Amino acid sequence: MSRKYKFLNKEGLYFVSFATVNWIDVFVRELYSTIIVESLRYCQINKGLELFCWCIMPSHVHLIFRTKEGNPDALLGRIKGYTAKQLLKSISENLQESRREWLLWMFKRAGEKSLM
Numbered sequence: 001m002s003r004k005y006k007f008l009n010k011e012g013l014y015f016v017s018f019a020t021v022n023w024i025d026v027f028v029r030e031l032y033s034t035i036i037v038e039s040l041r042y043c044q045i046n047k048g049l050e051l052f053c054w055c056i057m058p059s060h061v062h063l064i065f066r067t068k069e070g071n072p073d074a075l076l077g078r079i080k081g082y083t084a085k086q087l088l089k090s091i092s093e094n095l096q097e098s099r100r101e102w103l104l105w106m107f108k109r110a111g112e113k114s115l116m
Contacts, residue, residue: 010071012066012072013065014064014066017063020059021106026087027056032087033056035086035090040054043075047078048067048069049067051065091103
């Protein structure tokens with residue numbers, strides 16, 4: 001997921017999209033899309049996220065949001081970081097996930113490439 005967002009007006013309303021590695025359709029499973037919803041709810045209650053509209057697609061997420069504290073870049077980074085960790089954990093623990101090994105391999109490969 002890209003980290004190249006430009007938030008010029010920290011109090012502004014923003015539309016953002018972020019996708020999974022290689023646009024893999026992770027969110028076709030309710031278990032995984034629920035992780036995003038719970039993360040967004042937590043940030044609404046505890047982190048000052050004002051969420052106006054959201055849409056979870058099979059491989060990406062759209063948000064229209066702003067923050068009460070004027071820190072959209074930090075808040076979005078927290079949402080994405082926490083959600084990614086929870087998704088990896090959930091996929092690795094889900095023995096019924098038919099694509100588990102492949103998904104974990106693809107994510108690991110993408111992470112190694114981003115370190116270069």
